Amino acid sequence: MNDNTHVRRSRYGRREFVLIMLGGGVAAACTPVRMGLRIYPEEFKFNNALVDETLRAYVLTVIPGLPEDTPDVTRPFYDELFGLGPYRGYLASDLCDRAERLTGNRSFAGLFYDQRALIVAAGMASGGVTTRLYNGSAFAVQIATYASIYDDGRGCPINEFEGRFTLKQMASVSDARFDRFVELTASGTGNPA
Amino acid sequence: MNPNSFDAIIIGSGFGAGPPALRLARAGLRVAVLEKGPEIVPKRDFRQTQDPNYLLEWYRGVDGPRFGMTYIEGLGGGSGFFEMVALRAPSQAFEQKWRGHRLWPAELDRASMDRWYGVAEEMMHVRQVAPESVPASGRVFALLLEKLGYSCERSRNAERGCVNSGFCVTGCIFNAKTGPLNSYIPSALAAGATYHCDATVTGIRPKRGGYRVNVTYGAEQRLSQLSAPLVILAGGTVGTARLLLESRRSLRVPEDHVGRNIAWNGGTKALGILPDDLPDGDMYVGRSVPGVITYDFLDSHGLTLFPVKALPLVVMASLRLRLEDDDPFWGEPHVELMRKIRRRTIGIYAMGFAPPAARLRLDRRGRLTTALDVTPELTDHYRRAHQLMADLLSRGGCRPVKLETVNREGMPHGHEHFGTTHQVGSCRMAERPEDGVCDPSGRVFGHPGLYICGGSAVPSSLAVNPCLTITANSERITAGILERLGIRDAPDDESA
Numbered sequence: 001m002n003d004n005t006h007v008r009r010s011r012y013g014r015r016e017f018v019l020i021m022l023g024g025g026v027a028a029a030c031t032p033v034r035m036g037l038r039i040y041p042e043e044f045k046f047n048n049a050l051v052d053e054t055l056r057a058y059v060l061t062v063i064p065g066l067p068e069d070t071p072d073v074t075r076p077f078y079d080e081l082f083g084l085g086p087y088r089g090y091l092a093s094d095l096c097d098r099a100e101r102l103t104g105n106r107s108f109a110g111l112f113y114d115q116r117a118l119i120v121a122a123g124m125a126s127g128g129v130t131t132r133l134y135n136g137s138a139f140a141v142q143i144a145t146y147a148s149i150y151d152d153g154r155g156c157p158i159n160e161f162e163g164r165f166t167l168k169q170m171a172s173v174s175d176a177r178f179d180r181f182v183e184l185t186a187s188g189t190g191n192p193a
Numbered sequence: 194m195n196p197n198s199f200d201a202i203i204i205g206s207g208f209g210a211g212p213p214a215l216r217l218a219r220a221g222l223r224v225a226v227l228e229k230g231p232e233i234v235p236k237r238d239f240r241q242t243q244d245p246n247y248l249l250e251w252y253r254g255v256d257g258p259r260f261g262m263t264y265i266e267g268l269g270g271g272s273g274f275f276e277m278v279a280l281r282a283p284s285q286a287f288e289q290k291w292r293g294h295r296l297w298p299a300e301l302d303r304a305s306m307d308r309w310y311g312v313a314e315e316m317m318h319v320r321q322v323a324p325e326s327v328p329a330s331g332r333v334f335a336l337l338l339e340k341l342g343y344s345c346e347r348s349r350n351a352e353r354g355c356v357n358s359g360f361c362v363t364g365c366i367f368n369a370k371t372g373p374l375n376s377y378i379p380s381a382l383a384a385g386a387t388y389h390c391d392a393t394v395t396g397i398r399p400k401r402g403g404y405r406v407n408v409t410y411g412a413e414q415r416l417s418q419l420s421a422p423l424v425i426l427a428g429g430t431v432g433t434a435r436l437l438l439e440s441r442r443s444l445r446v447p448e449d450h451v452g453r454n455i456a457w458n459g460g461t462k463a464l465g466i467l468p469d470d471l472p473d474g475d476m477y478v479g480r481s482v483p484g485v486i487t488y489d490f491l492d493s494h495g496l497t498l499f500p501v502k503a504l505p506l507v508v509m510a511s512l513r514l515r516l517e518d519d520d521p522f523w524g525e526p527h528v529e530l531m532r533k534i535r536r537r538t539i540g541i542y543a544m545g546f547a548p549p550a551a552r553l554r555l556d557r558r559g560r561l562t563t564a565l566d567v568t569p570e571l572t573d574h575y576r577r578a579h580q581l582m583a584d585l586l587s588r589g590g591c592r593p594v595k596l597e598t599v600n601r602e603g604m605p606h607g608h609e610h611f612g613t614t615h616q617v618g619s620c621r622m623a624e625r626p627e628d629g630v631c632d633p634s635g636r637v638f639g640h641p642g643l644y645i646c647g648g649s650a651v652p653s654s655l656a657v658n659p660c661l662t663i664t665a666n667s668e669r670i671t672a673g674i675l676e677r678l679g680i681r682d683a684p685d686d687e688s689a
Contacts, residue, residue, distance in 0.1 A: 062523040064461040081245055117524055124521070132602060138523045139509075139603020146531060147243035147506035157530055160535040161477060161505050164241035165358035173357045173479050174332070178324040178347075181335035185346035190321045191281045191310075193304055 030062055031129045040093040054092040058110035062138045065158055072150045076140040084140060089131055094130065098122060105181040197516035199225045202406050202421040204394050204436065205428035207270015208648025208660045211316070211330040211377025213425045213674065218386035220680045225387050225419060226386040227408060229432065230266030232390040233273050233374060233449040239364030243506040248363065255431055257563030260551045261612040262457075264431050268390055270590045271429075271614070272372030275660055276361045276482045279319040281310045282655035282662050283491055289546050289603075289653045296456075296549065296653040298624050298633035309665035309672075310470075317351040317664065318371040321685035328357055328479020333471055333539055334500035335485055337589045340471075345487035346409060348499065350480070351376075351660075359502065372660065382645050396437055397424060400441040423674070426620070427647035427667065430455060431553065431561065434619035434649055437630070445626040446637060450630045452553035453589055455563075456654040459547030459574045462501060464514070464540050464592030466533055473536040476502045486657075494545070494577050497656045498585075501540040508534070511612075513605065522597075530594065543578040547571055547654045549618050551611075565611065575609070617651035617659050635670035646670050 044051055052074050059073045060066055068074065077088040084091075095108040098119045103111060108119065123134040148155045148163045155163035186192040200222035203210050209224060213308050218224040230251065233239075240247055251267045251274065265271045271541070275384045284303040313319070327335075327347060338345050355369040368375065383390065389410070403422035410417060426433045432453040438671045441448055468473065481500065486499040513522040520526040550566045562619075565571075586593050598612070622645075623629025626638040631650055637643040646667040648659060655662055675681070 052310070063528060064525050065528050101346070121521065132604060134603055136602045139599065142523065143245070143275070143506060143509045146509050147504070149242075149244045149506065152240070152242045152244070158530045159505060161243075163243075163496050165356075165360055167356065167479060173328050173475070174325055175327070175329070176325045178327045178332060178335070178548070181332065181339050182344065185344050186491075187346060190347055190349040190486070192488050192491075193284055 008103050040090050044093040044096075045088040051089055051092040053109045055088060056089070057111075057116060058095060058120065058137065059141045059145070061113065061120050063143055063158065064113055066145065067157065070145075073141070073145065075150055076144040079139070079140075079144075081138040082136070084137060091133055091137060094123065095119060114178065197417065197419045198418060199223045199421040201225070201425065202227065202404075202419055203425045203427055203646075204406070205270060205426070205432055205647055206268050206373070206378065206388065207265075207427065207429060207621075207647065208274055208373055209429070209650075209667045210270070210425070210427035211381070211664060212313075212671040213644075214381035214386045215377050215530060216668075216671045216675060217423075218381050218384035219583070220675060220678075222423075224381070225421070226391060227392040227394055227406070227419075228268050228388065228390045229393045229428070230268065230390065232388075233268040235364060235368045235370075236366065236372065239273070241358065241360045241366055243363075243504060245506065245510070248506075251364075253431075255553065255561045255563055257565065257610070258444040259567060259610060260563045260565035262431060262455075262563065262611070262616045263612070263614045264616075266422065268388065269372065269374030269378060271660070272370065272374045273364050274362055275370070275372060277352045277355070277370055277372075277480060278348055278482050278658040279314065279317060279661040279667075280349055280350040280657040281307070282659075283488070283494065283497075285297055285491065286546065286653060286655045291548055291653075296621075299632060300633055306662070306665055306669070309669040310661060312668045313661055313664040314349075317373075317376050317661075318353050319351050319661065321349050322347045322480075322484035326355065326357065326480070327484040328359075328475060328478065329472070330474040330479060330500050330502050330539070331485040333467065333474040333482030334483065334541070336423075336471055337539065337585070337591075338487055338489075341585060341588055343487060343489045345485045345489075348482070348484050348486045350484070350648045355480055357479045359478050359481055359504065362504065362507065372596070373532055373664075377684065378689040397436065397440045397643075399640070400595055423642050423644070423675075425450070425602055425644045425646050426574075426649070427645075428649075429647050430616040430619045431479055433645060433647055434553045435555075435561055437620060438553070439559075444639065444640070446630060447626055450621065450623075450628070452619050454549040454618050454629070454652070455551035455553065455571045455616055456549035456618045456652070457551070457611075458544035458549055458609045458615045458654050458656060458659070459545035459571070459578065460542060460544050460613055460615060461575055461578045462537055462540060462542045462596065463579070464594040464596060465586040465589075466516075466594065467539055468538050468590030468592075470590065471539075474539055476538065476540070477504060479583055481579070490581060491656065494581050495574070495656070496543045496545040496578055496581060498541055498543050498582070501542040503540065511598060513599055513612060515595045515597075516592065518595065520548065521580075525686045538594065539586075541582050541585065543582055544615075544656050545574055545578060545654070547574050549621070549653065551616075553619055567609070615654075615659050617648045617655070617663070618653065620649040621652035622647050623652065624662050634673045637672070644670060644674065
């Protein structure tokens with residue numbers, strides 16, 4: 001046993017170790033079972049700051065250009081609406097595992113954008129439940145961010161969504177000379193027979 | 194007087210329910226309207242938000258492997274959330290044939306329906322959109338068509354005092370929509386009709402001289418039994434079919450057609466990046482259907498086309514957008530596309546005469562699901578629509594955006610999946626029981642006193658939003674009911 005093996009194995013808790021020793025080794029390699037039984041390193045179960053930092057980096061990879069101080073970016077992972085709560089620890093763990101395999105640096109959040117994008121692309125393409133989790137997470141954070149679902153007044157600077165309507169002059173909405181574009185019409189009333 | 198006994202019970206409160214509720218109450222009948230969803234007071238209940246939890250208070254869906262329908266449960270049915278478009282269906286809609294038979298009863302065509310369209314238009318204050326109220330996205334659409342040598346015209350809407358906020362689909366906080374929620378319902382209440390919200394009808398059973406209707410009220414599921422000699426089903430394509438399927442043992446309605454023959458407008462959309470010679474649009478500001486339509490492709494392609502706008506939730510929750518096939522739907526390429534989406538994109542929507550190829554069924558656990566026959570006619574309709582819109586965008590110098598529909602997990606459907614909010618026809622009118630559930634007068638075959646008034650009776654797609662046709666057809670059926678009851682009621686303008 002070399003030091004690296006020791007370090008990696010030490011991230012699993014007693015419950016996971018017992019499951020693996022009881023023939024759960026195959027199961028532990030199987031993503032749905034690992035998610036369901038929460039078989040991933042302990043630090044992603046109890047270190048909320050680490051999970052949040054990793055997921056924030058995931059969101060900023062899916063939506064680069066989002067201001068760093070944007071509030072609520074990881075809230076979709078805690079929102080029952082999206083059902084991602086039980087899987088956020090696994091996702092954070094998987095991102096960091098992939099970061100370590102790609103760069104030797106286990107901090108996904110510490111990577112450059114291009115490195116993070118490679119990792120997310122690999123997760124999206126890995127097939128099965130992992131693909132569904134990566135896709136579903138991107139889906140949720142895009143909905144939450146672009147539609148500003150947690151704050152009607154904030155909106156999103158990327159797609160210029162204002163969150164809610166603020167009364168505007170009609171001139172800024174329309175073109176008072178509109179009829180010049182519709183001189184030839186099928187009915188003139190909007191209701192051709 | 195038995196408080197549970199009425200002269201007429203109307204099940205549903207939307208476009209199909211408005212006319213009988215008003216006309217029968219005004220004729221002096223004791224009318225109860227049963228609405229499954231909650232009461233809605235627009236200025237109290239509506240919000241300008243993209244919060245899905247808010248929308249899920251009202252929006253409902255029924256889905257299947259190939260086809261999904263969205264509808265509203267709440268007072269006024271879809272009228273609180275529709276996009277105000279209120280157009281008469283073109284003549285071609287009434288002349289459609291399917292498998293050798295005319296879908297509409299022979300006595301009904303555009304000319305015979307025009308009288309009833311007029312009544313519905315007056316009630317719902319339908320007017321052609323004013324030139325200065327066509328928002329920027331409508332102007333861009335008109336300019337694109339003009340550039341290509343086509344025409345378009347201003348559409349007609351059920352509205353009064355629209356400020357172009359663009360939040361039509363979340364309910365108008367300015368109370369500018371003049372659908373049933375703001376027209377038929379207040380008039381019917383004033384005429385003495387009673388509205389029961391949070392009232393779920395769980396079954397209908399014939400009784401001597403009429404029907405018994407089982408109802409549960411509110412979250413506490415309080416049971417009640419109402420009765421009336423006249424029962425009108427106006428719960429929409431989904432609600433009416435569900436009720437008849439659930440009542441099939443007690444009511445013995447021929448099952449061959451209940452829940453079947455569902456048609457929709459075959460709506461399909463295209464999105465393009467605007468070329469430099471066209472001005473900015475605005476995907477968010479302005480009425481959500483931007484007030485113009487072209488009929489130039491009705492004869493040649495069987496399609497009407499109009500511009501569409503969409504608030505971000507609608508786009509993000511239903512579509513993956515890309516500029517190139519190998520672009521990811523996330524990351525920098527996607528963000529670059531999203532930076533353009535508000536002002537530099539144009540959305541086009543096509544509606545046409547898709548065949549009545551979908552159906553609803555109850556599974557063993559009592560859940561509704563959909564099924565769809567992907568017929569050559571249906572495939573051909575969508576192919577024509579996609580080709581036409583791609584051609585217009587291309588010739589207009591627009592760069593096409595690739596659209597991929599996704600499921601609730603955000604995963605691509607993997608095959609063509611059809612969805613609509615314009616479903617009609619699950620219990621369609623027909624001249625013979627062999628072809629439908631009710632006759633052209635709305636009478637359910639073999640069940641005197643039981644009528645269908647809503648969208649479920651409309652037998653074909655319409656190539657325009659169906660709400661005005663549903664209302665007009667309901668006015669026509671209601672006039673027939675009054676005539677058979679020996680009551681004269683001259684419909685006039687109640688909206689003034």
